[in-house]
Amino acid sequence: MIRFGPEASPPQVWAVEDDAVQICWGDLPPGPVTATTGAGDARPAAVDHGGGPGSLDLTGLSPATAVTIELRWTGGRAELSATTLPAPPGQPLTRFATISDLHLGAVTWGALRTMADRSDHPVPHPYRCASAAVAEAVAWGASLLVIKGDAVHHERPEHFEHLARLVDEFPELPMVLIPGNHDVDARAEVIPTTIGDRRLPYIRAVDHVDLPGVRIVAADTTVRGRGVGTLDRVGPAIEARVAESDRPSFVAIHQQLQRARLPRYWPAGIAAPASTAFLDRLDRLDGPVTVSSGHSHRNRSRRHGSVLLTEVASTKDWPGVWAGYAVHEGGIRQVVRRIAAPAAMDWTEYSRGALFGLWSHWSPGPLDQRCLTNAWAGDRSYA
Numbered sequence: 129m130i131r132f133g134p135e136a137s138p139p140q141v142w143a144v145e146d147d148a149v150q151i152c153w154g155d156l157p158p159g160p161v162t163a164t165t166g167a168g169d170a171r172p173a174a175v176d177h178g179g180g181p182g183s184l185d186l187t188g189l190s191p192a193t194a195v196t197i198e199l200r201w202t203g204g205r206a207e208l209s210a211t212t213l214p215a216p217p218g219q220p221l222t223r224f225a226t227i228s229d230l231h232l233g234a235v236t237w238g239a240l241r242t243m244a245d246r247s248d249h250p251v252p253h254p255y256r257c258a259s260a261a262v263a264e265a266v267a268w269g270a271s272l273l274v275i276k277g278d279a280v281h282h283e284r285p286e287h288f289e290h291l292a293r294l295v296d297e298f299p300e301l302p303m304v305l306i307p308g309n310h311d312v313d314a315r316a317e318v319i320p321t322t323i324g325d326r327r328l329p330y331i332r333a334v335d336h337v338d339l340p341g342v343r344i345v346a347a348d349t350t351v352r353g354r355g356v357g358t359l360d361r362v363g364p365a366i367e368a369r370v371a372e373s374d375r376p377s378f379v380a381i382h383q384q385l386q387r388a389r390l391p392r393y394w395p396a397g398i399a400a401p402a403s404t405a406f407l408d409r410l411d412r413l414d415g416p417v418t419v420s421s422g423h424s425h426r427n428r429s430r431r432h433g434s435v436l437l438t439e440v441a442s443t444k445d446w447p448g449v450w451a452g453y454a455v456h457e458g459g460i461r462q463v464v465r466r467i468a469a470p471a472a473m474d475w476t477e478y479s480r481g482a483l484f485g486l487w488s489h490w491s492p493g494p495l496d497q498r499c500l501t502n503a504w505a506g507d508r509s510y511a
């Protein structure tokens with residue numbers, strides 16, 4: 129593939145969990161790649177690398193432990209360091225995953241829409257990224273998938289056909305689907321009420337699913353034909369579903385909650401003061417709340433009082449990720465993992481070049497905002 133813009137991403141620790149790290153690289157020569165650490169309980173990792181971008185997992189690590197990792201490949205080595213996350217308190221209860229901004233049907237990328245898939249792969253890049261993300265989330269242990277909007281690139285029947293194929297590819301995996309602005313960008317409504325042979329509903333108001341230790345509340349914050357989001361239709365219903373829950377809540381929406389009336393970065397999300405008033409009310413509720421969005425195609429997290437907010441990047445452009453959530457009795461752990469399938473990474477590495485390479489720096493976000501453990505305040509525990 130012809131690349132322009134920044135160099136391929138260097139070998140780096142991309143994700144940390146409580147017992148594992150994900151190491152990724154943009155371009156290493158063919159041959160074995162191995163990772164070892166002096167930590168006694170870590171299992172050495174090795175992959176037979178075909179050349180180009182790749183990834184490997186180092187597992188069997190101890191929680192909250194600093195490790196030095198030696199990565200070796202044909203003709204080179206690098207020393208990497210990482211600190212594993214603390215495990216949330218209490219017993220693990222469930223795992224689920226989210227993906228967002230799949231943009232199925234998209235052909236080009238970049239500010240000038242000049243970046244296109246120059247590989248001869250028979251599967252379009254948004255689909256192969258999304259499909260690999262779901263498969264990897266299932267392998268990680270996710271028992272449910274939340275699709276947080278911009279599932280399709282445009283509100284067109286042919287783009288929804290891609291989405292139908294994707295959700296039917298995983299018929300046994302429970303899914304929750306909300307729209308993003310791209311799913312409702314046609315002048316006249318085209319978005320189906322359900323997707324695929326499995327008839328997965330597109331949630332057009334507010335719905336929830338209860339899993340052990342967490343209530344997932346999903347809401348449609350879109351405004352037809354506009355990029356910005358709104359809480360006008362769904363805010364009170366979200367608050368009611370959170371308030372009536374006997375367990376911590378995870379609120380999934382598409383647009384991010386802005387701190388200010390005017391957006392400080394592109395694209396605009398849900399403006400203050402409505403966004404902050406909503407967060408103030410969630411903060412005053414009894415149970416712990418996590419709010420997670422997509423839309424911005426970048427990874428960030430912050431707190432608003434007791435509420436944890438996370439933005440998670442797109443499946444289909446650099447860095448190309450999905451998020452996993454491990455729910456314990458006493459907290460939740462988020463990991464944002466790069467999609468490791470070579471056919472996905474080949475595209476996501478290329479897509480770093482967007483905005484003349486600025487995208488490569490903007491979208492990843494700091495490691496500690498991608499991968500974090502949030503223990504419930506006051507040592508509270510939910511069985």
Ligand SMILES: [Fe+2]
Pocket residue numbers: 229231278308310423424425
């Ligand atoms: Fe998007």
Ligand SMILES: [Fe+2]
Pocket residue numbers: 278308309310382422423424
């Ligand atoms: Fe969006």
